Amino acid sequence: FDTTNRDKFRPLYHHTPLYGWMNDANGLVYKDGEYHLYFQYNPYGSVWGNMHWGHSVSRDLVHWEHLPVALARDTMGHIFSGSSVVDLANTAGYGDGTIVSFYTSASDRNGQIECMAYSKDNGRTFTKYEKNPVLTPFDGLKDFRDPKVFWYEPQQKWVMIVSADKEMRFFSSKDLKDWTYMSAFGKGYGMQPSQFECPDMVQLAVDGDGNHKKWALIVNINPGCLFGGSATQYFIGDFDGTNFTCDTKPEVVKWMDWGKDHYATVCFSNTGERVIAVPWMSNWQYANIIPTQQYRSANALPRELTMYSEGKDIYMAVNPVKELEALRKETKEIPAFTVDNGKEFTIETLFDGGDGAFEMNIDLTTNADCSGFKLMNSKGEYIDIYLDMKDGKLVMDRVHSGIVDFGKNAIPHEKEAHDNRVKNSINYVDDFALATWGPLSKDKQHRLQLFVDKCSIEIFLDGGKVAMTNLVFPNEPYNSLSFYSRNGSTKVNACKLYALGL
Ligand code: FRU
DSSP: OOOOOOOTTOOSSSOOOSSEEEEEEEEEEEETTEEEEEEEEETTOSSSOSOEEEEEEESSSSSOEEEEEEEOOBTTBEEEEEEEEEETTOSSSSOTTEEEEEEEEEETTTEEEEEEEEESSTTSSOEEOTTOOSBOOTTOOSOEEEEEEEEEGGGTEEEEEEEETTEEEEEEESSSSSOEEEEEEOTTOSSSSOEEEEEEEEEEEETTEEEEEEEEEEEEEESOOTTSSOEEEEEEEEEOSSOEEESSOTTOOEESOOSSSOEEEEEOBSOTTOOEEEEEOOOTTTGGGSSOSSEEOOBOOOEEEEEEEETTEEEEEEEEOGGGGGGEEEEEEEOOEEEOTTOEEEESOSSTTOOSEEEEEEEEEEOSSEEEEEEEOTTSOEEEEEEETTTTEEEEEOTTSSOOOGGGGOOHHHHHHHHHHHHTTOOTTGGGSOOOOOOOOTTSOEEEEEEEESSEEEEEETTTTEEEEEEOOOSSOOOEEEEEEESSOEEEEEEEEEEEOO
């Protein structure tokens, strides 16, 4: 049937399903020049339900081709989130280089159990393993899902991490079919209390030093986001093949993204030294009622993860993949300028016929208390982004960004969901407010890289030390920019704009 786009908020260069509902990225795997993006998918409507694995494929992480459903819901239940590996050494016996995927079968009857499927045609179609499930919770745990499988080279074995309520459980296997319990990590760690979901674990060189590698255990939590709802945290530590041990005290929280619309983030397998993550760009607080209809939810931009040290601590830097530079169409450079205390510097028109799909790179130095800019449309809607130098925070305020009360635009059966939320006193305007991070330093140059695409803003600050991803629904695309400075002056050393298109 006709899948021509009917939603004005559909992003131009972010991956979305052609129609229907999407949540988590699943089974991300690279093989023979193709990046496979499977995803939690409901082909029967634009709200959560009837979970399948949808499938898209890309050769460059930028242009995506939509393919038929890869794993359909069956009599064992929903096909929930999971991962894929390339079985290079044929450990499972389906042939060298077979893609083998793991997912959770979820039903009231069986609970949440881990299943396997394999593909002999480069990830197009899958055969479900005849002896599924391969793993069930030994203690009957209700929340036991989202298996992440990876090869642990030093001990020539597979490791599976399963999110188990408020911890992660680790299992091992030689053949991908028989799994043995090894250990658990997470009780009392990080943001509390939250449900652990969608694990991943990657090893990275710290500060580019191949002799100093650390593991990052990525844990998606819901709720737990600083500003409500869903978010992604990570723990840095060591893994000896059996146990993960965390470098920091249990109460230390490291966020992979400081915005409200970054969730279920997991990484591609089989990409060698490169670690590439793909987030789902929404939040369970309102994902089902955002103002689109033909489809719901996009993925945030693919991000490359690296590790750096700061003092005694180690963090991940999160940057958009360099392949995205291919999207740059028209370039505009604004000569350097200074904004004095209380003054503004406005660029009336960013792009002729601006369609709300662009990138901005801003380098600034400030001695002010607050340096920022408003990204605006002609309806007076704006998003306010600033460096609060007093508190050392990056802030994105979307209170005036456009449609913030999704309920008003919800189609009738969703109105009920919205009204229930209001009854339960979740105030959309409040929880749409601020996202912050610190510290920042005065008189040091800071770089903000921003990606705007119809209904989303992603910021990467200072080489990915902070990533912040938020949805916005302006009634008209933003197409002007106004810088301001409070209690001091702001020097914009460089401001480069790129219109983006596929
Ligand atoms: C995370 C999640 C997963 C689950 C899936 C179901 O967003 O709740 O834990 O597998 O969504 O769609």
